[in-house]
Structure formats: C-alpha cells, structure tokens
Amino acid sequence: MGVLRLLLALSVVASHIGPIFGFQMTGGSLAVQSFFMISGFYMSLILNEKYIGINSSFKLFITNRLLKIYPLYFSVLILSLLVCLIVGFTSADHDIPVFNLYEATKPNGLTWAYLITTNIIIWGQDIVMFMGISPQNGALYLTGNFWNTSPALYNFLFIPQGWSLALELTFYLCAPYLLRKRTSWILTVVMLSLLIRIVTFYSLSLQNDPWTYRFFPCELMFFLLGAISYRIYTEYRDIKIPTYAGLILQTSIIVITIAFALLPQFPIQAFHFQVRDVLYLFLILISMPFLFIFTKNYRFDSKIGELSYTVYLVHLLVAKLLYTFGPELLKTPAFIALISILLSFFLNLAIAVPIERQRQKRIKKIDVAQVGVL
Template sequence: MLVGIIRFILAISVVLAHAGPLLGNSLVGGQLAVQAFYIISGFYMALILNEKYVSGNRGYKIFIVNRALRLFPIYWFILFATLLYSLAIGFNNNGAFFPLLDIYIHHFSELGWLASGLLIFSNFFILFQDLILFLGVHIDTGQLFFTSDFLNTSPILHKFVLIPQAWTLSLELLFYLIAPFIVRKKLMVIISLLLISAFIKYTLHIWGLEKDPWSYRFFPAELMFFLLGTLAYRVIFIKIAGKRQYKILSLSMLTLLLSATFFYNQIALPGKSALYLTLIFLTLPFAFTFTKNISLDRYIGELSYPIYISHMLVLTVCYALHLESLGTISLFAVILSILLSIFMNETIGKRIERIRQSRIPG
C-alpha cells in the first residue's frame, strides 16, 4: 500500500495492456497507467526542484543531466539488446527474417534524409518519438507529412521505432526541459498553464481528435497531468509534510487507491478514469509523506521504469519462444520483465544512481 508499489503496479498495467490480462485482470490499462505516471512525475519534479536542486544555470544543468542519467543508460541497454536479438535471429535463419529490423531492410532506403535522420536520432536520443506518431511518409518521394491518423499511413513511421513504448519518455523529457521554469512559479501561473492544457484537450475532443495518437500522446494536451502532480506538491504536500496526524488518512487513501487499481475493471461508475486520476492526485502527497523513507518500497518503485522500457522486447522473445503454448503469455511477460528489471537495476541502475547523487549540491 505504498507509493513504490503503486508505481510498480502501474508498470505491470502497461505490460498487461500489451500482453493481455493476467488471471482475467488487466488492472487499469495502458493509457490510464501512463497518465497516472505523468501525475507522479509532475509531483516528483516539483519536489526535487524545490527542495533538492539549487536555482540558476548550474542547478538547471545538474537537474537535466541527472534526469538523462536516470533514463538513458537503461534505455540504451534495451536498445542494444533489441538490436542484438534481431540480428541474432536474422543470421540464425540465413537472413530470411530480422524481427524489429525488417521494416528497415524493406523501406529505409525509400525515406528522405529528414525522415531517416529523424528516425536515427529519435531511436538513439528518445526525443521526438512522440512527434513520429503524428507523421507519415510519402513512399514515392520519401518526404514527411503531418497526419491525424498514423495507423492509416504506409509504411507506418512509428514501426521504425525499436522501443515503441518509449514515446512516453519523449514527453517526460519535454517536461523535464521546461519544469525548472514552471514548478517554482506562482500558483496562479501553474493553474493557468494547467487550464490552457485542459482547454487544448477539450478542444481536441470537440474536433473529434480523441483517438490514437491524440488520446494521450499530444504533449500540449497531456501537460495538464504533469501540472496536476505539481499542484499536488504545491497545494497539499508542503502543507502536510511532517505532520503525523495525517498518517491514518494517508494509509486509508493508499488502501483505496490500491483497491481501485486492482479492481478497476469491476468498477461501474461513469467517468471512472477521471475519478482514478483524481484519486492519484489526492493520495500522492499524503502517501509520499509517510513512505518516502521505506527502502523496500523505494526499491520496488525503482523497478517500474526498467519494467516499462523492457517489456516489449521481453514480450517479443516470449512469442518467439512460443511460451504461450505453456500457458498465458502475460504471466511469462510479467515474470521475465521483473527479473530483467532487477538485473538492470542491480548492474546499471545502482551504479548510475551513485553518480547522480554525487552531482547534487550539498
């Protein structure tokens, strides 16, 4: 019933969104889990920028580099593993099929310099993977064009992305770049930006742009969730921090959130996705106050990112090994993603974390 466990369960929700339900339960689904992560990210960025990092250019640089160190080493490990796996399978079958790279073999030469450059850059540096979801390519000229429905383009540009779920990291990076200029501002500035973002999301709904990729991949409309997390810190957390009289309330809210997460599909309430995100917003500051020093919970929570970034590769390998014949593929995907994440956290994450902490002033 702790924050780290909630983050862990949200990551598993994304795994199940791609692998299928486990024991009939898919938890909160992929989209809702991602938007909940946006809120958590907004809260945590507000917390560390107001309490850990000094202001000024040096503080900004340290913050950005530290966030990059959190994301990129594990991302690059999975990117390298993806390339290695695809090449190994391809050479093993005498070049008949290279999983995840076949689209490059058949179509990359047809792309213009801008499209090919964008794909190489975004695959390696993550940024603009969200933008790719709003682009298509003219196969006769190789030139890019904007589209409101990337699934109706051919070839689908996003299929060139080797870690397809990493588009959310691009949104995270965009928020990191602007967060130091927002989260310390006056409350009315933050609220105004949140309302502008909410208005953009509502306008997209009015225009009928509410399906993929507009549903939760358009940064101006998703900024509201990051800012909700920032508000949770500014409005609630700083008022309750260190006050033990809220402990029972915090545990009660965490219990409610955990129950809502596990039994989300059984809840028959109108607007339940909005209610769930509201519960995340309200619970987060209380939960963090009383669980931030629990090392086991922190360790479990730190597995959420490796699970998220590795699970599509794990799922690809599971299907290649025909593990579905042994039972539900979801079970194997979850277990193997967790084991791989523990390995990455122990061999990469902990070493990088020591470097990150050594760079923080004071």
C-alpha cells in the same frame, strides 16, 4: 509510492500483452497519464527542496535527469537490436524484425536521418505518432490519425513505447521554469493546457489517438496537476499518518488500480475520459501527498518503484523473446511480466545503481526523503 508506480508499469504491460492473471488494470493510456502526474509531483519536490541554493542550476538538474533516463534506455535499445538480429538470423526466412521494415519501405535520406536520430536521442518519438511514411518515395508526411497509415511509423522504433519518454524529457526542459512559480500561475497553465485539449477535441474534431493521448500541450496539464498535488503535500508534510490509516490508503489504491477494469462505466464522458478515468486521476491527485508521507521512509517501497521505469522499457523486448523462443506454457502475460521484473532488477543492479551513486555525488547538502527515486 513505489508499489503504485510498479502497478502502473504493469498496467502498460497488460495493455500491450494481455490481462495479467485476468486483470487488465487501468489500461495503458490512463497508466501513462497517472505517471505524468507522479512525475510532476516528484519534479516539484526536487526542484523546490533539492535543486536549491548551490544546486539550483538548470544544467545540474537537466543532466541529472538525463543520467536517470538514458543509461537504461541505451542498454535496452542495444538489447532490442540484438534480439531483433537473433530472431531474424534464427528464423527460416532470415526476416529481421524492424530492420525488415526499413528494407521494405526504403526511407529517403531525411526519413532515415530522422528515424535513426529519434531512436537514439528519444526526443521526437512522440512526433512519430503524428506522421506516416509514403510507400512510394519513403518520405514522411503529417497525418491526423497514424492508425490509418501503413506501415505505421511507430513500427520503425526499436522501443516504441519510448514516445512517453519524449514527453517526459520535454517536461524536464520546462519544469525549472514552471514548478517554482506560484500555485496560481501553475493553475493558469493547467487551464491553458485544458483549453488546448478542448479546442483540439471539440472545435477541430481531433478526437483520436494521438491527439487525445500523446500531444504534449494537452498532456502538460497532467504533469502540472502533479505539481498541484505537491503543493497540497507542503501543507500537510509534518502530519504523522497512523500505520493503520497509511495501510488502508495504500491498499485501497492498490486494489482500485488492479481491479480498475472491473469498475462500472457510465454513459457520460469528458473528451475520451470515462467517469471512472476522471475519478481515478482525481484519486491519484489527492492521495499522492499522503501516500508519499506514509511511504517515503520505506526503502523497500522505493526499490520496488525503481523497477517501474525498467519494466516499462523491457516488457516488449521480453515478449518478443518469449513469443519467438519460449514454450507455449511461458507465452503468457503473467510470465512476461515476471521475467520483465526480474530482468529489470538485474539491469537496475548493474546499470542504474552505480550511476545513481554518481548522480547523488553531484548534489551538495541533500536533505530530501527517498533520494533514490529522485
């Protein structure tokens, strides 16, 4: 599923920077929620097939997940700090991006502590989207719509898209206790998550971002739908998918993902989801088992997929650099996407690959396909 994962990362790039070669793809929110489903699938896979027996400890699972997330995050965080400093020192007014907000807003002590801590540890970056900062005293306050605050608190984050990683990390804490349960139990939690979404959206009229997109109790259902997809996979894991059928499936998903914004819309929606959004998520749900069966032995597909996380991390950094120092010809979404992919390749080579070797050495008796993505 590596190509799909990279396309979803590029969908986020397109939502932030602009259409890539004219294609907006799925948009950012749908791409991230699709990622949550894919994460639920993979976490179910490894918790039920890899972290078992002598490898079943929570400590081993969670530390290996942290080793997957943090080294690349810290690397991009350091690069982001350096780029902000370079942009500031080379500008005429020496105005340093992000740092200038801290100086202008003058956060109080607790606000400073929270923002610095969450920039480092990731946890709490999702909560940033539910708060604002008072220009009078620099204190944080809760808000139902962060878009109505000025300056919006996410601007104080050096990797503002890191909020989704905070949800991912929270899911990792829950995963060992959720994903080894019976399917009926997982479906019950899905329904509870859906109920929370119904209450927040319809009863409390919280119908705007971040409630529709970043509130973990509501987003949990997407992770768990990925777990349900894994349960479907276990029923069909031994089937052999003909090459032509696998290629048709993969090509269809690629085309639908790229051309998603061109699909027709209907005047019907559930919550903030359009009909085509729901159909796309359902497509991901039912196709993941068979797409995984078809691609799990293709190392190249796995390598492509490994770029997705890093592309997600670096694309705003690359955009800032090119917008500041690049010629007009290169200030395009397509070129930003290309440079993001190239930078991701080298970061993975220098950082992720050596750490991945150490991660896998910590596991005994591994016998699961596509270990690199797990």
